[in-house]
Structures are given as C-alpha cells and as structure tokens.
Amino acid sequence: MxxxxxxxxxxxxxxxxxxxxxxxxxxxxxxxxxxxxxxxxxxxxxxxxxxxxxxxxxxxxxxxxxxxxxxxxxxxxxxxxxxxxxxKVTIQPFEFPFFEEHSTALMQQVSPEPKVYAPTPPDGSAVGEFATMTYSGTGDVTATLQNVDLVLPPGPTPSTSNSGCEASDFAGFTAGNIALMRRGTCDFVVKAQNAQAAGAVGAIIFNEGQEGRTATLRGNLGTPVSIPVVGTSFAVGEELSSPAGTVVRLKTDTTSEIRTTHNVIADxxxxxxxxxxxxxxxxxxxxxxxxxxxxxxxxxxxxxxxxxxxxxxxxxxxxxxxxxxxxxxxxxxxxxxxxxxxxxxxxxxxxxxxxxxxxxxxxxxxxxxxxxxxxxxxxxxxxxxxxxxxxxxxxxxxxxxxxxxxxxxxxxxxxxxxxxxxxxxxxxxxxxxxxxxxxxxxxxxxxxxxxxxxxxxxxxxxxxxxxxxxxxxxxxxxxxxxxxxxxxxxxxxxxxxxxxxxxxxxxxxxxxxx
Missing domain, CATH: 3.40.630.10 (Zn peptidases)
Known part of the structure; x- marks a missing residue:
C-alpha cells in the first residue's frame, strides 16, 4: 500500500x-x-x-x-x-562547557594605520576577516600586539607552524600585550592557554597560509578561557605581524563557562x-x-x-x-x-x-x-x-x-x-x-x-x-x-x-x- x-x-x-x-x-x-x-x-x-x-x-x-x-x-x-x-525516570547530571556570543565582536588596528576589520556575526550569516573562537572569554582590550614564534612566509607543508604551542614560546612576552600566533601543530586551546598564562590580555590566531589554510579561522577552543580569542585569515594575520609595536583593539562579548545539564533516562x-x-x-x-x-x-x-x-x-x-x-x-x-x-x-x-x-x-x-x-x-x-x-x-x-x-x-x-x-x-x-x-x-x-x-x-x-x-x-x-x-x-x-x-x-x- x-x-x-x-x-x-x-x-x-x-x-x-x-x-x-x-x-x-x-x-x-x-x-x-x-x-x-x-x-x-x-x-x-x-x-x-x-x-x-x-x-x-x-x-x-x-x-x-x-x-x-x-x-x-x-x-x-x-x-x-x-x-x-x-x-522509572533518572535525571543524569553532567558538566559541560557552555558558550554564547551575545553581540558581534570588534577588531581594529589603532596604530600605526587605523583600520577596522570585518567581523563574522554570532549567527554566522556572513564570514568576515575575523571570528570569535568558540569558548573565547569576554573583554574589551586595547594593547600592543606581540608576535609569538612566528615564521613567515609559511613553509609548503600544513601544520608545521609551532607558534604558541609551548610555554617557552612566550619567553620575553610582555604581560598586558595581545598575543599574535599562527595556526599549526597543536590545538587552538593550547595556544590560548599558553598566552593567558603568560599574561596576554587577548589572543589572535591566524590561518597558516598554505593552500586550503588561508581563510578566516572559525575555531573551537573546546573549553572556556578567560581572555578574548579570535581567529583571522592568513592575510590579516600577516598584515598585523609587521611592524612591531602595532596597537590593536579587541572586543568580544561572550558567556564562556562550565555549566550543568541533564540527560533524561526512562526505564x-x-x-x-x-x-x-x-x-x-x-x-x-x-x-x-x-x-x-x-x-x-x-x-x-x-x-x-x-x-x-x-x-x-x-x-x-x-x-x-x-x-x-x-x-x-x-x-x-x-x-x-x-x-x-x-x-x-x-x-x-x-x-x-x-x-x-x-x-x-x-x-x-x-x-x-x-x-x-x-x-x-x-x-x-x-x-x-x-x-x-x-x-x-x-x-x-x-x-x-x-x-x-x-x-x-x-x-x-x-x-x-x-x-x-x-x-x-x-x-x-x-x-x-x-x-x-x-x-x-x-x-x-x-x-x-x-x-x-x-x-x-x-x-x-x-x-x-x-x-x-x-x-x-x-x-x-x-x-x-x-x-x-x-x-x-x-x-x-x-x-x-x-x-x-x-x-x-x-x-x-x-x-x-x-
């Protein structure tokens, strides 16, 4: 039938x-x-x-x-x-990392050349030149950008950049600066956590630069961090990497925290x-x-x-x-x-x-x-x-x-x-x-x-x-x-x-x- x-x-x-x-x-x-x-x-x-x-x-x-x-x-x-x-109903609790981006982020170069970068809105309806990473912290900071173990131009092989993957990469990092890092080798969260531990007030991670790794990063940290963290295209990151002493404003508006939720199980x-x-x-x-x-x-x-x-x-x-x-x-x-x-x-x-x-x-x-x-x-x-x-x-x-x-x-x-x-x-x-x-x-x-x-x-x-x-x-x-x-x-x-x-x-x- x-x-x-x-x-x-x-x-x-x-x-x-x-x-x-x-x-x-x-x-x-x-x-x-x-x-x-x-x-x-x-x-x-x-x-x-x-x-x-x-x-x-x-x-x-x-x-x-x-x-x-x-x-x-x-x-x-x-x-x-x-x-x-x-x-017989069991309400099974478990903790999980909660994240919500409440409003569109802002990233602008203050000096030496004032410039506002196009954002990716929270609903993902468009992809801009940068995007708030999932589980980024919230904040509005203006600070000097500091390169972290950057090797440019990129080599031919993806995931060979080690920028920000080790605590030693931050030797000499000035607390209160914003860390600029390149994608590669380790998880985004490792880079963000190392930057936070070194006293960074924000972090920018740009794409690595090889074919297929040039677009705006829309990354997921997997667990909450407390500082603003955004991903950018390779072109934006390369632009920000020079000259030294570039001042950037970075603003994110998020809730990023551990919450409790529940499964419902019925026998x-x-x-x-x-x-x-x-x-x-x-x-x-x-x-x-x-x-x-x-x-x-x-x-x-x-x-x-x-x-x-x-x-x-x-x-x-x-x-x-x-x-x-x-x-x-x-x-x-x-x-x-x-x-x-x-x-x-x-x-x-x-x-x-x-x-x-x-x-x-x-x-x-x-x-x-x-x-x-x-x-x-x-x-x-x-x-x-x-x-x-x-x-x-x-x-x-x-x-x-x-x-x-x-x-x-x-x-x-x-x-x-x-x-x-x-x-x-x-x-x-x-x-x-x-x-x-x-x-x-x-x-x-x-x-x-x-x-x-x-x-x-x-x-x-x-x-x-x-x-x-x-x-x-x-x-x-x-x-x-x-x-x-x-x-x-x-x-x-x-x-x-x-x-x-x-x-x-x-x-x-x-x-x-x-």
Whole structure:
C-alpha cells in the first residue's frame, strides 16, 4: 500500500495505517493487544509534543539549548510525561562547557594605520576577516600586539607552524600585550592557554597560509578561557605581524563557562532487565533557534512511543533516553556510555537513534549498518545490519522508497557504536542537498537542503513535514514493539553459544580544533 497524505486528512488515520506492518513483522507470540495499541501511536500526538516544545522555546528566548532555561523546561516536560506514564525516570547530571556570543565582536588596528576589520556575526550569516573562537572569554582590550614564534612566509607543508604551542614560546612576552600566533601543530586551546598564562590580555590566531589554510579561522577552543580569542585569515594575520609595536583593539562579548545539564533516562518496569532495548534522541537545540525538527521531532516521536507502550508487559526492557548537549559534540550520550559499568553496558542489546525525522525537504534515510551501500563508511557492530533490514522491511511493506545513510559520527549513536552495541535509526537529512534520485523517490526539490532551517531560528513548528513525521513515527513504533517482544535480538545469537556450552556435540553459530 502506498501512503498519500491529503490536506486535512487526519494524521491519526494516516499513522494508524502506517503501523499495520506490525501485524506481519511482530513476533508470532506478541499479544494482539500490543499491535492494536501500536496503531494509536500517531503523528498528531507527536505534533502536540512539538507544539509544547515550541511554546517552551517561545517563553525562553527562542531556544532550548543545553544550559539554558529553555532546555531545563524541555527536560521537565519530558520527565513529567514519562513519570506519569509509569517509567522509572533518572535525571543524569553532567558538566559541560557552555558558550554564547551575545553581540558581534570588534577588531581594529589603532596604530600605526587605523583600520577596522570585518567581523563574522554570532549567527554566522556572513564570514568576515575575523571570528570569535568558540569558548573565547569576554573583554574589551586595547594593547600592543606581540608576535609569538612566528615564521613567515609559511613553509609548503600544513601544520608545521609551532607558534604558541609551548610555554617557552612566550619567553620575553610582555604581560598586558595581545598575543599574535599562527595556526599549526597543536590545538587552538593550547595556544590560548599558553598566552593567558603568560599574561596576554587577548589572543589572535591566524590561518597558516598554505593552500586550503588561508581563510578566516572559525575555531573551537573546546573549553572556556578567560581572555578574548579570535581567529583571522592568513592575510590579516600577516598584515598585523609587521611592524612591531602595532596597537590593536579587541572586543568580544561572550558567556564562556562550565555549566550543568541533564540527560533524561526512562526505564520501563516490564521485561528482562538483562535485555535492554534502548531508544534515544537528543532533546537540546542550538542557541540560534527552538530546534523543533532538530531534534524536537525525534524526541517527541520516542516520547509518544514511550507513553503508549508504558502499560504493556514486554519480554525485554524498554529504555528511552533524551540526551543533552548533543549539539556541542554528543556530550550527553558520551557521558552516559562512559558512565556505564561493563555489566550495565552488556545489558544494552541494541540502540536506536532518531535525530531529525521530519525535515521539510525530506529523504527517508536508514542508517547503513553493514555498509551495504558500499560508500566505504564504517559499518556498525554486528547486529546493526539486522536493524537496518527491519526498517527496510517496514518501508518496503508500505511500498515506500528509502535510502541509506552513513554512520558518520554526527549523532548520538556514535558512543554506542564505539562501545560495540548494535545500532540503527532513521534520519531525514540536515544541511546537505537532496539529490535528483531522492527527488524521484520522495518529491521535494533536488539541489536544495533537506532542512533549509537547519540550526537556524526558523526551525519552528512550521519547519515540520507531516508526511515524513507520520512515516517515521510508524517506523519507530514498529521497531520498538518488535524488539520489545523479540526472543532473538540483533547481534550474535547468545542462545546458540549457551547451547554449545551445554552440549559438547553442538556447533555454535558465528555471526577543526587545531
């Protein structure tokens, strides 16, 4: 059957049809009431959660980013829904480096030749001659610029400059000056911290100068420093390096500090606790917007699945996690996985990730668990291919096209894959451009971004494709129910291994920061 969404045709009816494949894919011993209940997991209910997340963002400066009141309110909304549904909810705290640039930076040469350099604004809408580095401190300083171990012109090989990488580079540095350093060899933060330790009141790091390393640096220090730090193009840095005694004004307006945020982890009271079926989505947005597609869509979808399945006694334990600080580098999921004991990690039999499942110019992408698309991307741990096949079967049953998506490390499946846990999930595309082949399968506009509002203020409730949301909600419900009741979860067949130990005659089955 092919799903066609008609304007005004209730998404409840549409999504109920989408979970009909549960009848054919659910285990034979599944309670019929389960498949009936799964039909009630509908896109309109998911949209209600999305509307609430939009209201939270509207009441909190237009954002739900980690470390902001908008995220705290989002966390509380999700946790309250899960507790009321009967889950054991854990609010897991962790510290992370928070950064926000409040206004556009300023950099000007005061003498010997007055000059104002073009800035890169906080929203990145244009790239100027310099940019505030992420985790730069705040300040407004006017001081003499002092070169730090500069070798100019640059040599032919990238990352051979050692400028500012060692404390000894600052021998003779005058405290109260601004340090001028060149990219190369070590992380930006090492250069900035060495400058700060030497008494610099600010730091300018310019690109190294070889082909491909001349543009304005938009670097990430990775951890907060207290002095203003900006990156510039090679041309600007070279210009500032001479003559000696150049005076520069440097002004940044940031918050750069360590804050505490939280993951929300919900465990069902049903099922074998040694066989955990784990679904996850990141709850935080970027600072620039409310993040309703990225990733309100994945969070709202698994929240609705969780609430609808909460009363059903399952064979395996269901766990739903809502990660924080994904947008800052998968920090929440990394913290969670790193905090697990080996025994706890072994209980998680698979992880399903849902990050952006309703992009307006969508493609239905399934994570390629075995690199069957032959892109050369890393395959997931054994069992990831089985997860991929389940989602493929779901969409094939609907006669709905689908394509693969590489495990490229950009979302919260990454820490689970690194821990050897089978993983999979769905994705509808971010800033990349839709291909003509995808346009033929899904409609929309080839050559345009899957999500034209990716990481922008316009990622609002209006930035949701209802058809994609309905299709993926059905797929998520299918996977949750199938794995909640399956006796043979993805990955190596543990039953065969156990049988081999019992019967000696049986045969086990085989199966830029710098």
């Amino acid at each position: 092919r799903f066609t969404l008609r304007r005004g045709a209730g998404l409840a009816t549409a999504t109920a049809a989408l979970v009909l494949p549960l009848i054919s894919t659910a285990p034979a011993d599944a309670d019929p009431d389960v498949t009936q209940l799964a039909r009630t997991i509908s896109a309109p209910a998911v949209k209600q959660h999305l509307q609430r997340l939009q209201e939270i963002a509207d009441a909190n400066g237009g954002t739900r980013a980690a470390g902001t009141p908008g995220f705290t309110a989002s966390r509380d909304y999700v946790a309250d829904k899960l507790r009321k549904a009967g889950y 069902s009271k049903w099922g074998d606790a040694s066989k955990v079926v784990h679904l996850g989505a990141h709850l935080d947005s970027v600072l620039a917007g409310p993040g309703i597609n990225d990733n309100g869509s994945g969070s709202a979808a698994i929240l609705e699945v969780a609430t609808k399945l909460s009363k059903i006694p399952t064979k395996n334990r269901l766990r739903f996690s809502f990660w924080s600080a994904e947008e800052l580098g998968l920090l929440g999921s990394e913290h969670y996985v790193a905090s697990l004991t080996p025994a706890e990690r072994a209980k998680i039999k698979l992880y399903l990730n849902f990050d952006m499942v309703a992009s307006t110019n969508y493609a239905l992408k399934i994570f390629d668990g075995d690199d069957s698309d032959a892109t050369g991307a890393p395959a997931g741990p054994p069992g990831s291919d089985e997860i991929e096949k389940l989602f493929e079967k779901y969409f094939d049953t609907l006669r709905q096209g689908h394509v693969g998506s590489d495990f490229d490390g950009r979302s919260d499946y990454g820490p689970f894959i690194d821990a050897g846990i089978p993983a999979g999930g769905l994705f509808t595309g971010a800033e990349g451009a839709k291909t003509p082949a995808e346009q033929a399968l899904f409609g929309g506009t080839a050559g345009a971004p899957y999500d034209p509002c990716y990481h922008q203020a316009c990622d609002t409730i209006a930035n949701i494709n209802d058809k994609a949301l309905a299709l993926n909600t059905g797929a998520i419900a299918t996977a949750a129910v199938v794995y909640a009741f399956s006796r043979d979860l993805p990955g190596p067949d543990a039953r065969a291994a156990a049988a081999a130990l019992r019967h000696s005659d049986s045969h086990p089955h085989g199966s830029p920061t710098s």
